[in-house]
Each structure stands twice: as C-alpha cells, then as structure tokens.
Amino acid sequence: MGISHRNIFLQNLAQTSDMPLALEIERAEGLYLYDTEGRAYLDMISGIGVSGLGHRHPAILKAIETQSSKYLHTMVYGEFVLSPQVQLANLLHQVLPASLDNVYLVNSGAEAVEGAMKLAKRYTGRSEIIACKNAYHGSTQGAASLMDSNYFTGKFRPLLPNIKHIEFNREEDLDKISHDTACVIMETVQAEAGVIEPNEGYLQAVREKCTETGTLLILDEIQASYGRTGYLFAFQKYGIVPDILLLAKGFGGGLPLGAFISSKNIMSCLMDEPILGHITTFGGNPLCAATAFATLDTIIKDELWEGVERKSKILIEGLVHQKIKKINHCGLWMAIDLGKFELVLEVVQKCLGAGYLVDWFLFNSHSIRICPPLTIEEDDLRKFVVDFLAVLDGIN
Ligand SMILES: Cc1ncc(COP(=O)(O)O)c(C=O)c1O
Incomplete structure (x- = not known):
C-alpha cells in the first residue's frame, strides 16, 4: 500500500x-x-480573503483558458507590452481615483509591501517608517519588520531599522509622524487584529498629518478591498485617498498576484538612480493578470459590493x-x-x-x-x- x-x-x-x-x-x-x-x-473564510468570487468562477476559468492558449511567461516584469497586464492596468485606472493611475504588478502581498516601502524611501529620501500595532503586512523580512509582535519577529532579528509603531485609532500617536517619516503604512481596516474599523475621522487625521509632513500614506487593502467592506475599495468608505494602495489576495482571483499602486509621478522614482529600483521575474504573470482582470471585471459588472x-x-x-x-x-x-x-x-x-x-x-x-x-x-x-x-x- x-x-x-x-x-x-x-x-x-x-x-x-x-x-x-x-x-x-x-x-x-x-x-x-x-x-x-x-x-x-x-x-466561510474564502481561503483567507482570496476567493471573493468563490472557487473556480466561470469568468476566471475562461480567462485561464483564453490566456493559456496564447502565452504564459514571456519576459520579466516591465519589458514587454502584454495585453493581460495592460487591460488590468486600464481597468484599475478607470475605477481608482486619478492620483492612483500607475500600477506595479508583483507576486504577493508581501512583495507589494516591500515594493511600497522601497518606493516611499526612494521618493521621500527618508528612512523612517511608521506602522500600526497589531497589523500584519506579510512574512518577508521587510514586511515582518512592520510587526510589533516580538513573539512573531524576535527570533528573526535584526530586521529593518527605523520603524516606529503607533496604536491604530489613537489620534495622539499621530504626533510621531514627522518630516523624517518616509511613509505611514496601515490597513484601512485592521484584519488580523480582528476586523477593527477606523474610528470616524481617524483616517482623515492620518491623511492630513501625512500631507502636512510630506509623508506618503500607504493603505494595505490586501484583505479589505474588492467589495468586502461594501465598497469596491475600502478607503472609499472613509473618504480619503492614499498615496500608495496595496492589493493582493483576492486581486488575482485565486492565482498569485499583488500590486502597489500610486501616481505616475511617484512611481517613476523606481526607474532611475538606481535604474530597476524594484525587479520581479514573475510579477504580473500573464495568466495571473488575466484572472485579475476577469475578477475585477466580474465584481464591477455584478456590483458584488451591493x-x-x-x-x-x-x-x-x-x-x-x-x-x-x-x-x-x-x-x-x-x-x-x-x-x-x-x-x-x-x-x-x-x-x-x-x-x-x-x-x-x-x-x-x-x-x-x-x-x-x-x-x-x-x-x-x-x-x-x-x-x-x-x-x-x-x-x-
Ligand atoms: C493585510 C495583509 N497584508 C499583507 C499580507 C501578505 O500577503 P501575502 O501572504 O500574499 O504575502 C497579508 C496576508 O495575510 C495581509 O492579510
């Protein structure tokens, strides 16, 4: 046997x-x-926030069939004009605020976090990062550095330096955001803390403080977006727009895909000094980009947040x-x-x-x-x- x-x-x-x-x-x-x-x-958990459309949705299967009959991997991210990536970027551009018009496609949530942290440092020329207690942004060393839990990170130190933690929903803590801060990264709704919504006015206060100090606001919607909160993107519920938006999990419709999304102006920092500021082989894989397009298209057509x-x-x-x-x-x-x-x-x-x-x-x-x-x-x-x-x- x-x-x-x-x-x-x-x-x-x-x-x-x-x-x-x-x-x-x-x-x-x-x-x-x-x-x-x-x-x-x-x-009842959608593969931890992934299968928003359920499993093997017909639109996803069709996208896989169509794309796999054309090509799979052709070249590392960023070199070729690939229709699944272009269509996805165009659809995102249509549904996101005008300032979030540029998407960098990566493999996972953690890579989206890594890319966003690098982008914020490069754009602002600063190194300090502020994250929230009880937040989870991923398990790679950069993303894990954002966790305040010594239990989860203590044995892996040293991690990234210059990270400060604030209490989600505590406005007094926002004084820690200064002209030295490259970015504040937070979940629009805290996921692993047990679905903690921002209090009324809290995200506005964070937004204002970031704008005042020239700090980039990164919102991690890796669990919170795509209709889960009753809005296509969770930040729409709270009336603010981040400088960088992070997507993953449900973004690929069951295939691995992540993204950090910003303005063309901010994102263009990754193009020079150094050239290739972030590199990824499989980021934006054509099959995953095709299922990501099918996912967003279906959510929009079916108004799934309704x-x-x-x-x-x-x-x-x-x-x-x-x-x-x-x-x-x-x-x-x-x-x-x-x-x-x-x-x-x-x-x-x-x-x-x-x-x-x-x-x-x-x-x-x-x-x-x-x-x-x-x-x-x-x-x-x-x-x-x-x-x-x-x-x-x-x-x-
Ligand atoms: C809010 C949030 N951010 C980031 C991540 C990391 O995503 P990944 O597991 O794709 O690296 C997760 C994963 O659970 C998450 O829930």
Whole structure:
C-alpha cells in the first residue's frame, strides 16, 4: 500500500504549525471545498480573503483558458507590452481615483509591501517608517519588520531599522509622524487584529498629518478591498485617498498576484538612480493578470459590493448566543469573539464536522474569522447561523 498523502504532507512538505487543518482537498466549486471522501465544506473564510468570487468562477476559468492558449511567461516584469497586464492596468485606472493611475504588478502581498516601502524611501529620501500595532503586512523580512509582535519577529532579528509603531485609532500617536517619516503604512481596516474599523475621522487625521509632513500614506487593502467592506475599495468608505494602495489576495482571483499602486509621478522614482529600483521575474504573470482582470471585471459588472450589508445583517442579527462575547464587523467580514483560544479551536473543529470552514485571527486568537465569498446567498448564511449556534450549544 502506498504512503498516504497525509503522511507525505506531514513529512515532506514544510509545516507552518503543529496543528494544520490537514483537510485533503479533492476539488472546489463555488462556495464549497470537497475532500477526498466527498464531504462538502462551505468556505466561510474564502481561503483567507482570496476567493471573493468563490472557487473556480466561470469568468476566471475562461480567462485561464483564453490566456493559456496564447502565452504564459514571456519576459520579466516591465519589458514587454502584454495585453493581460495592460487591460488590468486600464481597468484599475478607470475605477481608482486619478492620483492612483500607475500600477506595479508583483507576486504577493508581501512583495507589494516591500515594493511600497522601497518606493516611499526612494521618493521621500527618508528612512523612517511608521506602522500600526497589531497589523500584519506579510512574512518577508521587510514586511515582518512592520510587526510589533516580538513573539512573531524576535527570533528573526535584526530586521529593518527605523520603524516606529503607533496604536491604530489613537489620534495622539499621530504626533510621531514627522518630516523624517518616509511613509505611514496601515490597513484601512485592521484584519488580523480582528476586523477593527477606523474610528470616524481617524483616517482623515492620518491623511492630513501625512500631507502636512510630506509623508506618503500607504493603505494595505490586501484583505479589505474588492467589495468586502461594501465598497469596491475600502478607503472609499472613509473618504480619503492614499498615496500608495496595496492589493493582493483576492486581486488575482485565486492565482498569485499583488500590486502597489500610486501616481505616475511617484512611481517613476523606481526607474532611475538606481535604474530597476524594484525587479520581479514573475510579477504580473500573464495568466495571473488575466484572472485579475476577469475578477475585477466580474465584481464591477455584478456590483458584488451591493448585497454585502444586507448579507452581513443576517449574521449580525442571527449570531446571538451566550458564548459570543461580541462581534466586530465591517461589511461581510467579521470576528466573533468567543473569549478564549481553546474554545475557538474547538469551534473550528466542530464547524468542520458540520461542514463549514472557519478560522481564527493571527492577533486575535479568541475570535472566529468569518469572511465568506461575496457570492454567498442569504439562505446559505441563514443556514450557517442555525448550524453555528448548534455547534456552540453542543459545547459545554
Ligand atoms: C493585510 C495583509 N497584508 C499583507 C499580507 C501578505 O500577503 P501575502 O501572504 O500574499 O504575502 C497579508 C496576508 O495575510 C495581509 O492579510
């Protein structure tokens, strides 16, 4: 008898923790993942914020088919005129504010963060970076330097110098932003902290302070954009425009793609002194750019942000239980606070048993992450509420 896939997974694929979910996936379609025993799991986390259109959306499959019949990789990013990249850039230009008219396509969220930090340093000639406590911007050494958690970064030091941390939503901390600051990087809505929205006026105050000091404002919308908050881009909800916008995760529609987006004026710094200020081989891979175009095009045509508030209301109103301490939410994205990690782990396992995939948050491990595909129907959500409450009832 051959060695099981599970054993090879555990033995020969690097593990990131000693408690992987270890579901063996056979296929995925729409809202559902199917394991090798044919069990269906409703994906209530969208592969951690990726599958906003669900799995294997027909528009994505069509884009893959069409593009793969033409070409895949041809040349490193930035040398050739490639229609999938051009179409994507053009569509982004149509839906973003005029000052965000220039996109640099990369491989991942972390690379978008790296590129944006380099761009801010190069443009301003400054080196200080200000980031928020409890923010997650990626796991490469530059992006990890932005984390304030010594638990996650202590063993990897030294990391980037000259990074200061402020408390998200604390306006007094904005005094730390000065003429020495190259950029402030923050999530428009804090994701791994457990879906923390900016208070009214907070992002305006950040914007003003950045403008006043010549500091670039980088908004990381790697989890928050593409309809999740009820707006195509989350910053639209708060009435400000960043100098640099970061996209990844759902951006590629299930294929790996990231982007940092700015003005042509700022971005042109990466062209000289030094030439090739950021280089990437696979950034903007034609297949990924084609699926990214199909994703954005579908979201816009279907106005997927439209149903978000109505759908989220079903969860907010339905999820009332003595074990639920509170719910943070922003659009169809929420953190259900159960008070302790052990309970969260038990609920995650029992939800799997009931046919639902849920998860927890990096910096808020006492809460359950809910972030379903935006294509989910209201009846699916009603059923989830009933089943989730039954899971909670079944725990002593
Ligand atoms: C808000 C945010 N920024 C950046 C990243 C890094 O993205 P990636 O995992 O593609 O490097 C993540 C990933 O979880 C994220 O949630």
